[in-house]
Amino acid sequence: MDNCESEEIVEAANIAISNLLPTKSRSLYDIAYNRFKKWCAEKNVQVYSENVLLAYFSENAKNYKSSTLWAQYSMSEIDRFLSSADDKEFLMIKVGLILGIAGACRTDELVNLSVDDIEDVGSSLIVKIPNTKTNIPRIFVVTDVGNMLELF
Template structure:
């Protein structure tokens, strides 16, 4: 402690520092860091040099797949620089090169997406008596590129029905940046939303939008994350699409961005729409867009024909 700083100031600073790590996953960060500290104690490590970190992650590479190894690195890095030792291991070039090398050839599994025709087919053919809640979740999820958590936490106060469009606010996001999107009256989408909202029991005390729905009726129980995350697989199962399990909760967000890419929307707009800070993430959807690849191929062939 600095002699010029009182214990009160030091304590306040420590509390502030402890809040720098993500609240929801704080326990995971502590586990990763404590595992590293235990390993260092077993090896009698006194200084966290680059060779020490290389040895640690090299040993862990035998037990973890590439994505998990990177996650472990990220958590240990955050703990070392933010909370405990003020050491920035991101400046260890050999360590970074090693981690990248372990990831050669690795491709993370991504959720499958729903096409525009598949979405339209489900909305028009699925029976409202059984699938109305699924339809509304699908509409809002696609329209707003919503994460599962964002749909789960959506309240009736977050939605303003001004006739057309429907204005939807997402106040709490992963990036801490609120988003607003609208739903226009295409394919009777607003009618489906209003029908679902009209079935809300008058005695419901909470304001969560999504309530459990069965046989044409809503209960007062709010829909949980697991049920909400299964919306894409329910849609895929109804449409008899292959690999139903590959339509995960992230499908709605990926489908939304891909539909925009297929429509020729620029990266900046896609990034703003979905609330991404990283251009790289948004670019991934453009690269995977079949429509975009087709346009590029046509341009290439056209150039060849001109010559």
């Protein structure tokens, strides 16, 4: 505690810090932070700097690559999958893929999605995501690009 800070201020700051991370993903942040601290200990890092972070991320890039489909596949590959994969076997995956990309949805948002959250208005779908990481519900629209709505 700094000499000019009261215990009340320090406690309020600690509460604010503990509430900075979303509850849903706190454990993932903790794992990533502990991995970084372990790496720093192995490298005998005493002071954190931009160079330390750059070195860490360059050595550990495989742990931080985006898992989103748009980062791993091109739109032509996605279009090819949507048009050629058998609907009997892959229909749910296709629907999830379309909703995930159109709404930039997280996995848990898709898993928790209900039929009641999707409204068919003819030429498009209105999708409501009630439970989000930020606890702020959001809405997006899926339009009929490439006959995507036919799958729904």
